[in-house]
Amino acid sequence: MTTPPGEPGGPAEGSRIALPPLETPDRLEVVAAWPVDAPYQAWRPQVLVPGTHTPGRPPRTFAVVNQKGGAGKTTTAVELAAAWAADGYRVRVIDADPQEAALSAWLRPQHPEGEEPRSLRSVFFEECTLAEATYPTRFEGIDVVPSGLDLARVEYERPVGAEKAVAAALAEDAEDAGSARYDVTLIDSAPSLGLVTVAALAAADEAVVPLRVGGLDVMGMASLHKTIRSVQRMLNPKLRVGMVLLTAWDKSGLARQLSERVAEDYPEVPVVPVRRSVRASEAPAAGEPVRSWAPESTVASDYAQAAGLLLAREGAA
Template sequence: MAETETPRTPLPPLPPGDRLEVVTSWDADVPYQAWRPQILTPATFRPAAPPHVFAVANQKGGAGKTTTTVELAAAWAAAGYRVRVIDGDHQEAALSAWLLPQYPDGQERRSLRSVFFDECTLAEASYPTRYERIDIVPSGADLQRVEYERPIGAEQALAAALAQEAEEAGGRSPYDVTLIDGAPSLGLVTVAALTAADEVLVPIKVGGLDMKGMASLHRTIRSVQRKTNPKLRVAAVLLTAWDKSGFARELAEQVAGDYPEAAVIPIRRGVRASEAPLAEQPIRLYAPDAAPAADYDQAAAVILPGREAAA
């Protein structure tokens, strides 16, 4: 990994605040008007342990993939884990524009595209961000080349790069958590991310179009399980922009049925939280009292508990 002398901002714990109740089942008899957001952790759910690789996937744009990646990374970094995020989205407003990789002067800049075309290792494409314990593999518009040039072995490229890195580090990944932020499509880069991951995290914006798009994602995940990554599981479904409605409840119940092994986690709306990308800060720094900051912090603790909780 390239070094930098730029001071890095620590990510502090959040102040005490409103936390969601964690339940193993929902009470179907409660009318939605009286229904409060709750985190569902069914009996089949198993928290992760480091080192772990998560793919964040949904082919629908605006579902909250990048926000989910940034906030979970920030929460795990604040809990003491060493985290790397991989930008699998070529769009300019994606992960790399939010977390701003710190490139060293006078050296060639590598990216995820470089890894796919076997021009460098994953470690050589990893750069510090401005935040302690978070590194990034950046991407830009040239990542689209992977989709139309289709380099040999592209579906397995990320899995192979991660395996090589772990082998060179003595058999274990140098990162406790790796998060791969997928593009708003189910193309080759997203399939490579799912192939490389231990588990997938699925953000879904509470809305009708997102609900309809779940069928395509479901088919892609099942296809990857059959063909390239039989160990892949859905760790959690995060219901972003959550508000109290009969539709929100219907969506929650549907995804709980589709993925019975997964946690289902509401992420409440927050006006100030939507400003965090423009400020180039995680929500937990920009608006630490906002409900989404607390919800993502709690989601991180459920999906992969902090060191003290896991001990």
């Protein structure tokens, strides 16, 4: 079993990098409704927060989903994790994307020498527990369940109970520990609505949906909404959409149209623009969250604001 950080045989907590607070966060204005009658010249990015919205409390599980590639799912998972870890939460990120395993490459799990690496595929095929597939990263407060191309085996071999495998693994992990090991679990889903994504939604309290401004993501929202409703009905009645993020946002007529469309489709859900940043795009190659690589960027600030809306800050570990 992987030894947790800070315990005998595990990595020393002090040897990990503490994620910094943002010194001068560029916070967006929060509104309860879009100013649809405002002229284009006066229109600017704002965070839409319906009056009925209440941030969740830990422990909480989020699935980051969108069947389109390039929407910003992995960036969303990493930056939300970094924001929560900086606030003192214990965060586990699960890489559920078999295509490129971008999250695993970005966060670089620290495998113990001499041990056979485990992964999310190992959990699906009951070769190990979720705890045994969880590894520390270089960043304090963030652990990761890695993935690889072999996760695709789940889609075509379809092990018994696969739809509920992640939910069952999380429940078993909490039972073994006596309580939830982590304040937050984030699942970075594949750009598809296949079996692994369904398993992620079946395990989640909330779905977080990134939509790329300027892409074709909105055209697939109907399919995603149908999948979420099916999972709610058949597997996970507590699941709800927790947030929509408009990634790669810049001021344009399309951004405005997309904002209004999403607000109409999800009237009870916060909608957060994530402003475009060239500097932030360098972070994955550097192996760091944007929060530590470019803390002055609007991306770091926007995700910090989103994290605060998804999860109440008081009571952090």
